Amino acid sequence: MAVTFVDLANEALDFLGASPIQSLSDASAEARVTARALPRIFDRVLRSYPWNSAVIRLTLTALDAISEDALAHTFVLPDEVLRVLDVWPEEAAWRVESQLSADDGVSWHRVIRADVSGSIRIRAVRRPADPSSLDPLLSGLISAELAVALAAKLTENTSRMATLMDFAARLRRDAIAADAMESGGEEVVIGGLVGGLGGRV
Numbered sequence: 001m002a003v004t005f006v007d008l009a010n011e012a013l014d015f016l017g018a019s020p021i022q023s024l025s026d027a028s029a030e031a032r033v034t035a036r037a038l039p040r041i042f043d044r045v046l047r048s049y050p051w052n053s054a055v056i057r058l059t060l061t062a063l064d065a066i067s068e069d070a071l072a073h074t075f076v077l078p079d080e081v082l083r084v085l086d087v088w089p090e091e092a093a094w095r096v097e098s099q100l101s102a103d104d105g106v107s108w109h110r111v112i113r114a115d116v117s118g119s120i121r122i123r124a125v126r127r128p129a130d131p132s133s134l135d136p137l138l139s140g141l142i143s144a145e146l147a148v149a150l151a152a153k154l155t156e157n158t159s160r161m162a163t164l165m166d167f168a169a170r171l172r173r174d175a176i177a178a179d180a181m182e183s184g185g186e187e188v189v190i191g192g193l194v195g196g197l198g199g200r201v
Contacts, residue, residue, distance in 0.1 A: 061075070
C-alpha cells in the first residue's frame with residue numbers, strides 16, 4: 001500500500017490526538033506546523049542511519065575545474081543525496097564539502113572533493129521524492145519523531161511528549177534491528193545498538 005507524506009503527517013497527528021489533515025497546504029494549525037516540521041524530520045531521520053530502503057548507488061563525473069590542493073577533483077552531489085556512505089575506488093581520499101554554485105554564484109551545493117579524476121562510484125542515503133519506497137518500520141519511525149517535534153506546538157502535555165519520545169526510541173531500535181538483519185545478520189544488529197544507534201535522533 002502506497003504511503004504519502006500526508007499519511008506520515010496524519011500518523012503523527014494521531015499519536016498526538018490531533019485532527020487529521022487532507023493536505024499539507026490546509027489552512028489549519030495542524031497542517032501549518034506539520035508542513036514546517038516534516039521536511040526537517042524526514043531528512044534528519046534518513047540521514048541518521050544507512051537505512052537499506054533509502055540507499056542508492058551512483059556514478060559521478062568530476063567537474064572540469066580543479067583546485068591546487070590534494071583533493072583537487074570536485075564531484076557534485078545530487079540534491080536528493082543526504083549522506084555519503086562509501087566511495088570507490090576504495091583507495092580514494094575524499095571529503096564531503098559545500099561549494100558555491102558556479103551557475104549563479106549565490107546558491108550552495110554539496111560536493112565530494114577527492115584525489116581521483118574522471119569518475120567515482122558512491123553509495124549514499126537519498127531523500128526519496130515520496131515515502132512509499134521506504135520500509136514500513138522506517139515510515140513509522142519518521143511519524144513518531146514528527147509527533148515528538150509537533151508535541152510542543154500542538155499540545156502542552158509533557159507526559160505525552162515523554163511517552164512519545166520513549167515510543168520513538170523503541171521504534172528506532174526495531175527499525176535498526178530489522179534493517180541490519182537484511183544486511184549482515186545478528187552481529188550488525190548488536191554492533192549498531194551497542195554503538196548508540198538505537199537512541200533517538
